Amino acid sequence: MQEPFVLFCAGEDSGDVLGEAFVQSIVQRGMLPVGTGGSRMQNAGLVPIAEFNELPVSGFLDVLPRTAKLQKVYRVLKDLLCSEECKAFIAIDYPGFNMKLCQVAKKMGKPVLFVAPPQIWAWKPGRAQKLDGVNLAVLFQFEKEAYAQKGVNADVLLHPFLLHENLYHTLPYSEQLNSSEETLLLFPGSRLSQAKRNMDLFLRVVEAWLKMPSPQAATSKKVKLIVPRESLIPPLESYFQKIGEVERQQFSVQVAPEDSEERRMLFGSASMALATPGTVTLELALSGAPLVVATKPDFLTYILGSLLVKTRTFAMPNILMGISLIPEFIGRSTTKMAHQILAAMHNQDLAKSRQLAVSLTERLGKGFVPDCFVDKLFNG
Numbered sequence: 001m002q003e004p005f006v007l008f009c010a011g012e013d014s015g016d017v018l019g020e021a022f023v024q025s026i027v028q029r030g031m032l033p034v035g036t037g038g039s040r041m042q043n044a045g046l047v048p049i050a051e052f053n054e055l056p057v058s059g060f061l062d063v064l065p066r067t068a069k070l071q072k073v074y075r076v077l078k079d080l081l082c083s084e085e086c087k088a089f090i091a092i093d094y095p096g097f098n099m100k101l102c103q104v105a106k107k108m109g110k111p112v113l114f115v116a117p118p119q120i121w122a123w124k125p126g127r128a129q130k131l132d133g134v135n136l137a138v139l140f141q142f143e144k145e146a147y148a149q150k151g152v153n154a155d156v157l158l159h160p161f162l163l164h165e166n167l168y169h170t171l172p173y174s175e176q177l178n179s180s181e182e183t184l185l186l187f188p189g190s191r192l193s194q195a196k197r198n199m200d201l202f203l204r205v206v207e208a209w210l211k212m213p214s215p216q217a218a219t220s221k222k223v224k225l226i227v228p229r230e231s232l233i234p235p236l237e238s239y240f241q242k243i244g245e246v247e248r249q250q251f252s253v254q255v256a257p258e259d260s261e262e263r264r265m266l267f268g269s270a271s272m273a274l275a276t277p278g279t280v281t282l283e284l285a286l287s288g289a290p291l292v293v294a295t296k297p298d299f300l301t302y303i304l305g306s307l308l309v310k311t312r313t314f315a316m317p318n319i320l321m322g323i324s325l326i327p328e329f330i331g332r333s334t335t336k337m338a339h340q341i342l343a344a345m346h347n348q349d350l351a352k353s354r355q356l357a358v359s360l361t362e363r364l365g366k367g368f369v370p371d372c373f374v375d376k377l378f379n380g
Contacts, residue, residue, distance in 0.1 A: 009101060019090075088112070198294075226256050
C-alpha cells in the first residue's frame with residue numbers, strides 16, 4: 001500500500017454485518033479501509049486483501065484442514081498492520097486472528113478498536129487483560145459489566161439491527177400473518193461445514209412439519225432456506241434431492257437481504273423459524289418470529305464445549321433475557337433432536353414472540369453509534 005489506510009479484520013458473516021457501518025465511517029473521513037470483510041463491507045468501500053469465503057470456520061475439525069490457507073491470510077494482515085501506512089486497526093469478532101493482531105498493534109502503539117471482542121463471560125475470562133488499553137465495542141450491557149469486573153473498560157455499541165431509524169420505531173411487526181400460508185424459515189448456519197452438519201437434521205424436521213396439520217388452517221405451507229451469501233446456495237441445494245418431489249416444490253432458497261429493514265420484514269412474516277445459535281437468532285427474535293434454536297456441532301467441539309463453556313444457554317435472546325424463553329437443542333442425535341424440535345415448534349406462541357421482541361428492543365435500544373467509536377479511536 002502506498003497511501004495511509006485503516007486495517008480491518010472480519011472473518012464471519014456476522015462480523016461483515018457489524019463492520020459495514022465502521023467502513024462507511026472511515027470512508028466518510030476520507031480514509032482508505034483495507035482488509036478482510038464480506039459483501040457488505042466491500043460494498044461500503046473496503047479494499048479486500050483475501051477471499052472472504054475462505055475465512056468462516058465452525059469448530060475445531062473445520063479449522064484443521066484449512067490451517068495453511070488461514071495462516072497465509074493472517075501473515076498478509078500482520079504485514080499490513082506493521083507497515084507505516086497503516087494508521088489504525090479495527091478488529092471485528094474473529095478472535096483467532098484478532099487477539100493476536102491486537103497484541104501486535106498494541107506493541108507498535110497503533111490505535112485499536114475491537115468490535116464484538118471475545119465473550120469472556122462464556123469462556124476464557126483471562127483474555128480480558130490482554131485487551132486492556134484497546135477500545136472495545138461490545139453489543140450488550142452485561143458484556144460491558146463482565147469486562148469491567150476484570151478492570152477493562154468497554155462501551156456498548158447500538159445493535160446494527162436497530163441502527164435504521166424506521167426499524168427502531170416500528171418494532172415489532174403487526175400480529176397479523178398471512179392466514180392462507182404457513183412459512184418455515186431455515187437457518188442451518190453461516191459456515192458451509194456447519195450448514196452441512198445441520199441439513200440432515202433440519203430436513204428431518206421439515207418433512208414432518210409439512211405433514212403436520214396447520215393450527216392456522218392455512219391452505220399451503222412453504223419452506224425457505226436462508227443463507228448469508230450466494231456461495232452457500234449450490235452445495236446446500238443438493239440436499240433437496242433427499243426429500244420427495246412434492247416437498248421439493250414447497251422449498252425455496254435465498255440470500256438474506258442486506259438491508260436491516262428488509263430482513264426484519266422477511267423474518268417477521270414467518271410462521272416459524274429454525275436456526276442455529278448465532279447473530280441471526282437475535283434478529284429473528286427482534287422481528288417477533290416464533291423460533292426454535294438447534295445445531296449439531298462436530299464431535300470434538302461438542303465435547304470441549306461441554307467442558308469449557310460456562311453459559312447454560314446458547315441462543316442470544318435467552319442469554320439477554322436471563323431465562324430460556326426460546327427452546328434450544330444442541331446434540332449429536334438427529335432422530336432424538338428432530339422429535340424434540342417438532343414438539344417445541346408445536347408449542348411456540350406468536351403473541352409471546354411479539355412480546356419478546358418488545359422486551360429485547362427495550363434492552364438493546366441504548367448504545368453508541370459506530371461514528372462515536374471511530375471518533376474515539378482517533379481522538380482518544
